[in-house]
Each structure stands twice: as structure tokens, then as C-alpha cells.
Amino acid sequence: MATDLPVLKATDFASDQDIRWCPGCGDYSILAQMKKILPTLGVPREQTVFISGIGCSSRFPYYMNTYGIHSIHGRAPAFATGLKCTRPDLSVWVITGDGDSLSIGGNHFLHLMRRNVDLNIILFNNSIYGLTKGQYSPTSPMGKITKSTPMGSLDFPLNPISVALAAEATFVARSVDSNIQHLGEMLTRAAAHKGTSFVEVYQNCNVFNDGVWDYAKEKAVRGQNTIELEHGKPLVFDDGKQGVRLIGFQPEIVSLDKTATDDLLFHDEKAESPALAYLLSRMRYPAFPEPIGVFRCVERESYETQMADQIDLAQKKKGIGDLNSLFNSGDTWTVV
Amino acid sequence: MTETSSEFLTSHKPQQQLAGVTVRLVGDSGDGMQLLGSQLTSVSALAGNDVATFPDFPAEIRAPRGTRAGVSGYQVHFASEEIFTPGDGLDVLVAMNPAALVTNISDLKPAGIVILNSDSFEAKDLKLAKLEKDPRQTDLLKNFRVIEVQMTTLTRKAVEGTGLSVKEADQCKNFFAMGLVFWLYGRDVNPTLRFIDSKFKNKPDVQAANRAALMSGWNFGETTEHFASTFQVPAAKLKPGTYRNIMGNQALAWGLMTAAQLSGKTLFLGSYPITPASDILHELSKYKNFGVKTFQAEDEIAAICSIIGASFGGSMGVTTSSGPGIALKGEGMGLAVMLELPLIVVDVQRGGPSTGLPTKTEQSDLLMVMFGRNGESPLPIIAARSPADCFDAAIEAWRISTQFMTPVVLLSDGYIANGAEPWLIPDVSIMDPINVAHPTAQNGSPFLPYQRDENLARPWAIPGTPGLMHRIGGLEKEDGTGNVSYDPVNHQHMVNTRAKKVANVANVIALAEVKGSDSGLLVLSWGGTYGACHTACERAIASGKSVGHVHLRWLNPFPKNLKDIIAQFDRVLIPEWNSGQLRMLINSQFDVKATGLNKVQGKPFSVTEIFDEIERMG
Ligand code: SF4
Numbered sequence: 012m013a014t015d016l017p018v019l020k021a022t023d024f025a026s027d028q029d030i031r032w033c034p035g036c037g038d039y040s041i042l043a044q045m046k047k048i049l050p051t052l053g054v055p056r057e058q059t060v061f062i063s064g065i066g067c068s069s070r071f072p073y074y075m076n077t078y079g080i081h082s083i084h085g086r087a088p089a090f091a092t093g094l095k096c097t098r099p100d101l102s103v104w105v106i107t108g109d110g111d112s113l114s115i116g117g118n119h120f121l122h123l124m125r126r127n128v129d130l131n132i133i134l135f136n137n138s139i140y141g142l143t144k145g146q147y148s149p150t151s152p153m154g155k156i157t158k159s160t161p162m163g164s165l166d167f168p169l170n171p172i173s174v175a176l177a178a179e180a181t182f183v184a185r186s187v188d189s190n191i192q193h194l195g196e197m198l199t200r201a202a203a204h205k206g207t208s209f210v211e212v213y214q215n216c217n218v219f220n221d222g223v224w225d226y227a228k229e230k231a232v233r234g235q236n237t238i239e240l241e242h243g244k245p246l247v248f249d250d251g252k253q254g255v256r257l258i259g260f261q262p263e264i265v266s267l268d269k270t271a272t273d274d275l276l277f278h279d280e281k282a283e284s285p286a287l288a289y290l291l292s293r294m295r296y297p298a299f300p301e302p303i304g305v306f307r308c309v310e311r312e313s314y315e316t317q318m319a320d321q322i323d324l325a326q327k328k329k330g331i332g333d334l335n336s337l338f339n340s341g342d343t344w345t346v347v
Numbered sequence: 348m349t350e351t352s353s354e355f356l357t358s359h360k361p362q363q364q365l366a367g368v369t370v371r372l373v374g375d376s377g378d379g380m381q382l383l384g385s386q387l388t389s390v391s392a393l394a395g396n397d398v399a400t401f402p403d404f405p406a407e408i409r410a411p412r413g414t415r416a417g418v419s420g421y422q423v424h425f426a427s428e429e430i431f432t433p434g435d436g437l438d439v440l441v442a443m444n445p446a447a448l449v450t451n452i453s454d455l456k457p458a459g460i461v462i463l464n465s466d467s468f469e470a471k472d473l474k475l476a477k478l479e480k481d482p483r484q485t486d487l488l489k490n491f492r493v494i495e496v497q498m499t500t501l502t503r504k505a506v507e508g509t510g511l512s513v514k515e516a517d518q519c520k521n522f523f524a525m526g527l528v529f530w531l532y533g534r535d536v537n538p539t540l541r542f543i544d545s546k547f548k549n550k551p552d553v554q555a556a557n558r559a560a561l562m563s564g565w566n567f568g569e570t571t572e573h574f575a576s577t578f579q580v581p582a583a584k585l586k587p588g589t590y591r592n593i594m595g596n597q598a599l600a601w602g603l604m605t606a607a608q609l610s611g612k613t614l615f616l617g618s619y620p621i622t623p624a625s626d627i628l629h630e631l632s633k634y635k636n637f638g639v640k641t642f643q644a645e646d647e648i649a650a651i652c653s654i655i656g657a658s659f660g661g662s663m664g665v666t667t668s669s670g671p672g673i674a675l676k677g678e679g680m681g682l683a684v685m686l687e688l689p690l691i692v693v694d695v696q697r698g699g700p701s702t703g704l705p706t707k708t709e710q711s712d713l714l715m716v717m718f719g720r721n722g723e724s725p726l727p728i729i730a731a732r733s734p735a736d737c738f739d740a741a742i743e744a745w746r747i748s749t750q751f752m753t754p755v756v757l758l759s760d761g762y763i764a765n766g767a768e769p770w771l772i773p774d775v776s777i778m779d780p781i782n783v784a785h786p787t788a789q790n791g792s793p794f795l796p797y798q799r800d801e802n803l804a805r806p807w808a809i810p811g812t813p814g815l816m817h818r819i820g821g822l823e824k825e826d827g828t829g830n831v832s833y834d835p836v837n838h839q840h841m842v843n844t845r846a847k848k849v850a851n852v853a854n855v856i857a858l859a860e861v862k863g864s865d866s867g868l869l870v871l872s873w874g875g876t877y878g879a880c881h882t883a884c885e886r887a888i889a890s891g892k893s894v895g896h897v898h899l900r901w902l903n904p905f906p907k908n909l910k911d912i913i914a915q916f917d918r919v920l921i922p923e924w925n926s927g928q929l930r931m932l933i934n935s936q937f938d939v940k941a942t943g944l945n946k947v948q949g950k951p952f953s954v955t956e957i958f959d960e961i962e963r964m965g
Contacts, residue, residue, distance in 0.1 A: 075818070093615060
């Protein structure tokens with residue numbers, strides 16, 4: 012069936028609202044990439060819904076000319092689940108932050124992943140609370156000095172990729188706000204995946220946590236400090252000068268002068284077991300280059316499809332329900 | 348499969364006619380008392396009686412056997428006239444062990460019948476019940492007719508040859524007791540035999556044993572000298588039509604399914620298990636072939652949020668819970684008020700505060716659902732008054748919610764949720780439709796998601812509609828456009844508008860109706876106290892008192908004529924299972940100082956308690 016979809020441009024996805032993020036915030040770049048990739052997906056604006064929680068990043072839906080809900084703190088996955096279960100035809104995106112998804116909304120985050128509802132969740136990780144003006148977040152390192160931790164944070168941080176994998180996510184990826192081409196690719200792949208697609212984006216908060224991701228952002232160093240994952244390819248970084256191999260369960264950095272590419276660790280995003288992906292998620296700067304790209308992309312039937320299938324099956328087996336016959340079934344009696 | 352006889356067994360002993368009987372069956376929670384009670388309810392209803400029930404069970408799933416904490420009971424009132432309560436005093440108490448006997452005997456009327464399982468009064472049973480002496484040897488039973496039956500022994504004998512172990516055989520003794528009670532009241536055993544056949548169809552030995560136990564109990568009554576006669580309660584003169592027995596939670600679930608059909612909407616239930624509301628989730632989960640979508644959320648918060656998502660998408664979201672869960676849903680309910688989306692929050696109230704008395708009833712969430720959210724966040728509140736009324740209340744909640752684009756709270760309680768009564772089955776094909784419209788695609792002029800109709804309801808524009816893309820959220824919004832607005836005057840306007848919208852519901856709901864006299868004492872009630880208040884008022888009116896009764900269905904807003912009605916009476920009495928929550932609302936909204944009759948014991952009012960208070964107030 013051929014339908015004439017109007018060709019949309021990035022600007023068609025912009026709402027008429029003034030953007031209120033601080034100048035220089037990494038959120039702008041993510042918004043720009045989103046507007047850029049959406050027209051390429053072939054999904055009409057009215058079929059697209061953005062749902063967010065609370066936080067700087069959660070203002071995102073107001074800036075999109077699509078349907079949207081700016082909901083309450085941490086709960087966006089639950090709103091999105093209810094929507095997608097009843098409207099599988101819609102393309103649903105969840106926009107969240109590190110505090111929103113891993114602190115107050117930790118529970119919903121886990122359950123979204125394990126259910127594998129077909130939607131995309133983009134976590135803007137700035138490692139700080141921006142909207143409440145600078146308290147440490149669940150991804151801030153221990154010892155982080157903030158307004159609420161004048162002597163340093165005592166909380167051991169969570170690793171969003173590890174958490175998503177532990178919660179049985181079927182699509183897990185990471186990108187960086189300023190690496191616009193890579194970010195665009197990750198968003199596109201997330202959209203293409205059927206099931207819950209999780210993308211962590213390193214996002215700079217230039218007001219309360221400036222420079223936290225510089226090692227992964229700065230052109231001069233990011234080649235040495237990050238490693239781009241590609242399915243079926245060896246783990247090579249630093250312009251092909253270094254690689255990662257596996258010794259037992261331990262990754263090890265090797266120089267490619269001395270080690271053959273064949274001996275390196277090969278990435279397999281489709282591995283049934285999340286073990287390799289988890290191992291990669293534990294590679295953190297500065298001990299290792301941090302992987303960016305798709306950690307895991309496996310198929311598992313999505314939640315809302317199974318919900319619809321159960322209804323189909325029940326209707327096939329029992330016929331479409333009829334209230335009058337239900338009410339009159341079983342023991343009844345008549346008064347004349 | 349055992350052959351089913353459909354012959355109605357009748358006793359050859361003389362019969363005595365009675366207008367109504369209240370029976371309470373008590374035993375260990377493992378003794379199958381709930382099953383026994385629900386069977387007696389069904390067969391009594393099938394016999395044409397009006398029926399009201401009161402199941403009462405412990406919060407523990409398996410409290411220690413034989414202890415007072417583990418006593419589970421089921422009270423059934425069946426009558427040849429219309430009845431509204433499970434009965435005050437008991438005519439018959441069937442007690443399976445000493446703990447059950449001593450914790451319930453005080454409710455037996457003088458000269459009432461107590462039927463005991465005499466096999467369970469050994470030293471160890473008395474010890475479990477913390478009794479020093481066998482109660483049968485004390486004065487405790489002196490005013491009653493005591494019938495001791497060796498139920499355990501007789502049941503074992505009856506099931507011999509079915510191959511059951513002694514332990515399994517002992518589990519059949521509730522059917523023995525049932526057989527005896529059925530005999531005593533001339534109830535038909537056939538529906539219960541059919542029930543046994545279908546429930547145990549995969550366990551032929553258990554099926555045969557339970558059938559044998561039931562018949563053995565019946566024969567025991569017929570052949571022994573314990574009973575000189577049986578009792579007959581003739582059919583009640585109910586409104587013509589076809590009836591079935593229905594429990595409150597089931598009626599509520601069916602009401603929601605009916606409203607879904609009447610409005611042409613998908614019902615999406617997002618719920619987290621909680622006593623005593625879980626049965627609504629269980630019930631709706633069965634009806635996937637009706638297109639019902641049920642979602643067991645990870646917690647109460649996810650449940651309310653998921654239904655907001657569903658309603659945003661154009662389905663009707665419903666969440667079901669009880670007090671502790673509603674407390675958790677508060678923020679989500681506030682968002683629903685702000686988003687002005689239709690959805691229903693069902694609160695099956697139980698004893699509180701905190702975990703409170705999970706399996707006992709109370710009406711102490713009224714002020715929580717009225718005010719328990721941050722900011723000015725009004726929403727309509729409707730309360731069901733009886734098990735069958737849950738059906739109509741659910742449909743009405745749905746109608747108002749969609750008409751006014753507002754979340755609605757539907758209050759039930761543990762007493763009506765688990766209670767059962769005959770229900771006049773409606774014909775869905777002739778019920779009024781619930782009209783719901785969604786705006787369609789538009790071009791040109793910008794869409795205004797908060798433009799309001801004559802009720803002040805905003806349009807329900809749903810994703811997928813071209814040209815109506817809009818973003819809504821918890822931040823205050825400009826009227827009309829729905830854009831985020833921090834403007835002080837706009838905020839005042841929006842607060843007033845949301846309140847006015849809820850107040851406008853009073854324009855479409857039924858006016859309050861006074862039963863009885865229109866001056867003197869007004870008894871004002873709501874929710875599950877209906878039956879006791881109604882019966883007490885009827886009794887008072889019959890005895891010549893100047894008493895009027897108003898039962899409120901909507902608690903917010905109140906019916907428009909309530910102010911005038913209250914002004915007609917000299918005194919107002921408000922009986923509630925709380926410390927005076929409706930009374931607080933009434934006293935603050937009207938020029939009156941109402942008196943409360945307040946009971947917070949996890950138990951419903953008896954008719955007498957209310958009648959006595961009416962007498963006292965003169
Ligand atoms: S506070 Fe930080 S994260 Fe928030 S808008 Fe400003 S720069 Fe961006």
C-alpha cells in the first residue's frame with residue numbers, strides 16, 4: 012500500500028515554545044539530533060509521543076511538535092507503558108535523566124526493561140541534579156562535593172548500562188551529546204529496535220557539573236578514552252593503535268604493534284547472554300576506554316504485542332465476549 | 348463422573364415457617380467456611396430468598412490452626428422479604444472448634460441454635476483456644492439450644508471407600524456441615540452437588556468424597572432425633588426479572604466492563620494487588636475476550652501512572668486499590684486533575700491507618716480522597732452502597748469522568764466488596780449509551796487543548812489525530828492553549844475553573860431523596876452503611892417517629908438540594924465507620940451541627956445500634 016507521506020524536515024518537529032535550557036547545555040544537541048532523525052523514520056508527527064518525568068531533560072516534550080506528556084518525577088516509564096499497551100500504533104519515546112530514572116524512578120526503569128515494552132528511553136546523564144540546582148545524583152562518583160554533600164558523597168554510583176542489562180533490557184546503547192553523528196545513529200537504531208531501547212547519553216551540564224564528560228567529548232582525547240563498539244568487529248581504539256583483549260574474565264588493553272587483531276575481543280551485540288555486554292559496561296575511564304555504541308541488541312517479543320496476542324487468543328477460543336450472556340451464565344433464577 | 352440427580356430432596360419431618368434467618372458459619376481459616384457460606388448464599392438466593400452476607404476472615408493466610416486468631420466466619424441472612432443487612436443477632440451458629448465457638452457465641456440470640464463439631468473439643472483444642480475449661484461444661488451455652496455432632500467421625504465414615512487419606516477426609520467436613528444446614532432450612536443440595544462436580548472435576552476421589560459428606564450431613568438431620576422439624580423461609584417478593592447472586596468486587600468489575608461497552612472505549616486496568624481490592628483485578632483479568640486490558644503494575648504509583656498514559660491515548664484508565672495504595676497514588680491523581688483526563692480510581696476501603704486491618708471494613712478514606720493531594724486538586728467522589736450497587740456506581744463514575752474530563756474516585760469498602768446479594772440482571776442492549784467524542788483532525792487555527800465546553804470540560808484529543816499535537820504536563824498551564832504559564836492571575840483562574848468544573852457535576856447527578864418524614868430527625872448516610880441505616884430508619888418510622896433518611900451517592904459535589912433538605916430538619920445524625928469524616932464536610936459546608944454515630948471496629952453497624960441512637964435522639 013503506497014501512502015503519500017509528506018516529507019518532513021527537522022523544523023517540522025519543533026514546537027512554538029521557547030527553549031528554556033541554559034545556554035551551552037548538552038540538551039540542545041540531543042534535541043537537535045532528535046529533530047534530525049525523526050523525519051527519517053517515516054512516522055508522522057501525530058503518531059509520535061514524547062513522555063518525560065521531571066528534571067531539566069524532562070522539558071524536552073514541550074519543544075517537540077508531537078504529542079507529549081511532561082509527567083511526574085521518575086514515572087515516565089509507567090505512563091509510557093500504559094499508553095503503548097493501549098496504542099501499539101504509536102511511536103513512544105521516554106526522555107529521562109539520571110536522577111529521574113535511577114533515583115526516584117528506579118523501580119519503573121527496571122520493570123520497563125524486563126517487560127520489553129516497545130518504546131525508546133533516552134537517559135540524559137549529566138551526573139548531577141540540575142533543576143534543583145546542583146545536588147549529587149545516583150551516577151555521581153563517591154566523594155563528589157555538592158551542596159548536599161559538603162564533605163563528599165557517600166553513595167556508590169550506579170552504572171546505567173549495567174543496571175539496564177541486569178534488568179534484562181533487549182537494546183542497550185551509549186552515546187555522547189556532542190558526538191552528533193554517533194548520537195544520531197544511536198537514536199535511529201533505538202527507534203528501529205522492537206522492544207525497549209535504552210540509550211544513555213553523556214550530557215554536559217555546563218552550570219552545575221561542567222566538564223564531567225570532557226574525557227569522552229574533547230576531540231583531542233576522546234579517541235583514547237572511548238571505544239566505539241561495532242557488531243562483529245574487534246575492540247580497537249586510539250586510531251587503531253590500541254585494542255582490548257580478554258584474559259579470563261578480565262579485559263586488558265594491548266598495543267596493536269604487539270598483538271594481532273584476531274586475538275582481540277570481538278563485539279557481539281546479539282549474544283543471547285548479556286555477560287559480554289555487562290563486562291563491557293564495567294570498562295570505565297580512566298582504567299579503560301569507555302565503550303560507546305550498542306552493547307546489546309537481541310530479540311524478545313514485546314510486552315504490548317503479547318498483551319494483544321492474549322486478547323486475540325481469548326477471543327478465538329471463547330468468541331468475542333457478550334455481556335448479556337456473561338451476566339446470565341451460571342446460577343440464575345427468575346421472579347415473576 | 349458421578350451422576351447428577353436433579354431431584355429436590357425434601358424432608359419428611361414437620362416444617363416450621365420463618366420470615367428470615369441469620370446463620371453464621373465459623374471455623375478455622377483452613378476449614379472452608381468461606382466456601383460453605385458462599386454456597387449457602389447461592390442456594391438461598393436460588394430458592395428465591397433475598398440474601399445479604401458478611402464474610403469475616405483473618406488477615407493471615409494461614410493463622411495457627413485452632414487458635415482464636417485463625418477464626419474465619421461467614422454470615423448469611425436470608426429472608427422472605429426485602430432485606431438490606433446481613434442481620435443483627437444470629438439464629439444459628441455453626442462452630443467447627445472451641446476457638447470459633449467462644450469468639451462468636453455472644454452474637455447468638457437467646458434460645459438460638461448452636462451446632463458444634465463435638466470431635467474438636469479435646470484437651471489440645473481447648474489449649475489452642477486458650478481455654479481452661481471445656482465451654483460446653485460452663486454456663487456459656489446455657490441459654491442456647493446446643494446440638495453436638497461428631498462431624499469429624501461421621502465425615503470419615505461417609506467418605507470411606509473413596510480412597511482419601513484421613514487428612515483429606517477431614518477436609519470434607521465443611522460439606523458435612525453444609526449438608527446439615529441445607530437440610531435444616533430445606534435448601535436444595537443439587538446446585539452444590541453441581542458445584543462440587545465442576546470444582547473437583549480433575550479429582551474424582553475428592554469429588555466423590557465431598558458429595559458423600561454433603562449427603563451424609565443431610566441424612567444426619569433427617570434420620571437422627573436432634574431435630575424435630577425443619578424450617579422453611581419462603582421466597583421473597585422481589586421485583587420481577589432474572590436474578591443472580593453477585594459480590595461487590597465482581598459487580599464493580601462488571602460495571603466497568605459494561606461502561607466500556609456503552610462508551611465504546613477500551614478498559615485499561617492498571618493495578619497492584621492489595622486486600623480487599625485484588626478481586627477486581629482477578630475478575631477483569633478473566634475477560635480478555637471482552638477486549639479488557641489488565642496490567643499488574645510494579646507498584647501503586649506505576650498503576651495510576653499507567654492508566655493516565657492509557658487515558659491520554661484514548662482508552663479509559665481504571666486503577667483499583669485500598670487506603671495504603673491510594674496514599675501512594677496521590678501525586679498521580681493530582682497530575683490527572685491537572686491534565687484533566689478521564690479515569691477512575693477505585694478505593695475499596697479497609698481499616699486504617701497504615702496497614703491497619705486489611706481484611707476488615709471502614710469508611711475512613713473519605714477525607715483522604717477529598718483532600719489528600721498537594722495544592723487545590725478537587726475531583727468528584729462517588730460511593731457504592733451495596734454489593735450490587737457497585738455495578739451502577741461504576742457506570743456512573745465512568746459517565747461523569749468522561750463527560751467532565753476529570754478523574755473520579757469510586758469508593759467501595761471491604762464489607763460490600765466481599766458481601767453478596769441478589770442482583771436483578773439488566774439488559775445491556777437497552778442501557779443508555781455513554782457518549783464520548785474526540786475532536787478530529789484540523790488544519791489552520793492552532794488547536795486549543797484547554798478550550799472548554801459548557802461543563803468546563805476540555806476536549807479529549809488523542810494521539811494519532813493530525814493537527815491536534817499538544818503537550819500537557821503537571822506545570823500550571825494557560826487556559827485555552829495549555830502552554831506552561833506562571834502568570835499569577837492565570838493560576839487563580841485555573842484553580843477556580845478546576846473547582847467550578849467539579850462543582851458543575853452537581854448539575855447532572857440525581858437530587859437527594861428523603862425517605863420517610865421531611866422534618867424532625869434526618870439520618871444522613873453514605874457508602875456501605877446504607878443497609879443498616881435504611882432498615883433502622885424504616886423501623887423507626889414504623890414505630891411512629893419523625894425520621895427522614897437521605898443516603899448520599901456523591902460525596903463531591905453534594906446534590907444541589909442537600910442544603911434545603913438539611914434546613915428542613917431540626918437534627919441531623921450521621922452514622923459512619925470512621926470518626927466523623929462526612930460529618931466534618933457537612934458541618935463545614937452547611938449551616939448545621941450534625942451529630943455523629945461513629946464506629947471504628949472493623950465491623951459494620953447492626954441495625955439496632957442505629958435504631959437505638961435514633962431513639963436516644965428522640
Ligand atoms: S542546569 Fe545544567 S542540565 Fe539543566 S539546563 Fe542548565 S545546563 Fe542544562
